[in-house]
Amino acid sequence: MLDFNWWWAFLALPLPLIVRFLVPKASEPSLAALRVPRLRPEQHNEDRTVKKSKVALASATLIWLALVTAAAQPQWLGEPVSIPNEGREMMLAVDLSGSMKIDDMQLNGRQVNRLTMTKSVVYDFIQRRVGDRLGLILFADTAYVQAPLTYDRETVSTLLSEAVIGLVGEQTAIGDAIGLAVKRFDAKDESNNVLILLTDGQNTAGNITPEQAKELAINKGVKIYTIGVGADKMLIQSFFGSRQINPSQELDETMLSDIASSTGGQYFRARNAEELNSIYQQLDTLEPIEGETRKMRPLTALFYYPLAFALLGSVLWIIVAFLKSLFGGMSLKNTDKESVEKQA
Secondary structure (H helix, E strand, C coil): CEEEEEHHHHCCCHHHHHHHCCCCCCCCCCCCHHHCCCCCHHHHHHHHHHHHHHHHHHHHHHHHHHHHHHHHCCCCCCCCCEEEEEEEHHHHHCCCCHHCCCCCCCEEEECCCCHHHHHHHHHHHHHHHCCCCCEEEECCCCCEEEEECCHHHHHHHHHHCCCCCCCCCCCCHHHHHHHHHHHHCCCCCCCCCCEEEEEEECCCCCCHHHHHHHHHHHHCCEEEEEEEEECEEEEECCCCCCECCCCCCCCCCCHHHHHHHHHCCCEECCCCCCHHHHHHHHHHHCCCCCCCCECCCCEEEEECCHHHHHHHHHHHHHHHHHHHHHHHHHHHHHHHHHHHHHCC
């Protein structure tokens, strides 16, 4: 079915006529006293001029009609299609503490810090969550909601990519991040409330302890998947040579495992991008909740057809007018030259 999104744009159709009648015409001197009987060739030229004027008027009318039609935004609405509404509600909590800048991760063959690797992998994860409502929490000294639960995956991805280390401090408030996520979930009986917590340390700040946050999650039915980010081995260079250290020695795996298992989730150890990607398979096994069926009508925009016609017609009109003025001027010069020769 053909439809116009801005149908009221057609009210502008008579605008050229209104301007034509309202704007006063320029006064022309009367040439009645100078009129002479017209010869047949002059009559032929006059008829030709009138014909050209009619063609120009018709062309301008078509161009104006095409422009107004394009402004009305024509679109084709297809038949309604039923779409089953099912999905999950997921909140992503990402650690922005100072330790996330440690360069102990490998990504596409190059050494990067933990946050860069997390952004890369989580971005791909977000793009896979079609039909899910996603939210984003960033935490360090405290936790705050960067993006509420939404179907707009692109916005969540953009907000995550703009996150920087140290934005909200240098410590790690894991308990606050969990508590804030629990509060953000809608009070629905039929919903998969899932929190994915990514951190590389232990709880060192915040007003809520991880134990208290865990109890809140259990009472609200929130399933938590915890991910410990960071390599186990890292070589560092010093004055005495190179030595191997464990950059993840501050990671509290016991606490993260307890939170995940107590809420029905699972703990993942992400020493590299491949291990972090393994969360995909686990989350894909979650049973989606089927909601009410939604109706959608496919929509195809058609405005560019009349717009292209108007632009093409305008360009052709300008070219014709230019050629006409060019060759017309040359013809006028030749006529003047012949008149001078005859008078001589």
